[in-house]
Amino acid sequence: MVADLRPDGHTDWRAYEPVRLPPILAASLDAFDEHGYHGTTVRDIARRVGVTVPALYYHYQNKQALLVELLLGSMNAVLGRCRSAVEEAGPDPVERFGALVECIVLYMANRAPMAFLDTETRSLEPDNRARYIAMRDELEALVQTSVRDAVARGDFTTPYPVDAGRAVLTMAQAVANWYRPYGRLTPQEIAGRYVEIALAAVGHRTKD
Template sequence: MAELVADLRADGHDDWRAYGPIVLPPILSASLDAFDEHGYHGTTVRDIARRVGVTVPALYYHYQNKQALLVELLLGSMNAVLGRCRSAVAEAGDHPVDRFSAIVECIVLYMANRAPLAFLDTETRSLEPDNRARYIGMRDELEAVVQTAVRDAVELGEFTTPYPVDAGRAVLTMAQAVAHWYRLDGPLSPKEIADRYVEIALASVGHRPKG
């Protein structure tokens, strides 16, 4: 199998805020389209092969089965957003409010710019147990980055929410939901949406800047 493309790698970016068009190999691109249109269980390997213009045996030469296609897309997408978030946190520095803002911005930008990949999270239930455990572990890592920033800011007295764990989870859920409704041809750019969501997220955790 060929090396994963940039859109499915943790190190596939130079600037965590910068995005080009989604670039996937033909088989993965066709799989993503088919899963989006028909769902994982409503998609057949034959349908994917037809979209690519190859025979079913040729497709199996590259991927063992339909589950392998879903795993590569889902885990690759999570790899990509985690990699960008790590870069965002590193750039933000030590202050937890800056880290929190950067994380929210990063997640929203990913959800808007990579909505088809991010929306595939709805197929987590279709992963086999071992694959689901791997994916959930990665998703837990993303939540931990958010929760750590919230906890640290609460300790500094800059976030005043009495429910830091719930607030952090709510912010993450809100940011991830952008993939469900955002369209690139809408009235706001991904950056404008991300800026708004940072403001909303800060309000959600009771941000109180220290003068």
């Protein structure tokens, strides 16, 4: 699997190079983005790559296999970066929370087309959907654990830690829906703002 679809495909969780995908996956991503999973045909993907349909099937069993490679690979990549962010942040739950929000927003901005594929979760076959949801649940658990630990220490004052954690995660993931690389803010600037917004949402209490 290519680096952009692996959990260990980064050296610095904040740093991003242009996405590098094999031609078939790159064409599939473009087609799914333009027409949706059900509106895309294998013939269209093959045409974009410049190969025959049988040649495409030599590499991937079917269209579902292409979606699985992209969706699960993308989730693998963001989870790997988030694990690195948590490790770097250390035991302080506020630091972990901030690093996670920053990490997720950076991924959603820098890998927006892949992250946006989350909307096609409904198109996954049952076994594949279960695998993907388990990975998505792990991401939510990282955020929820940091919120719960910070509330227990009195650093966050929200009376609704589970709801607040879920709201923050949803907010961060939604960046993939609207981010455009030609906007006036860089991904890092957006991430910084979202960390501030997220800390306000959980009732962060600064220490004197």
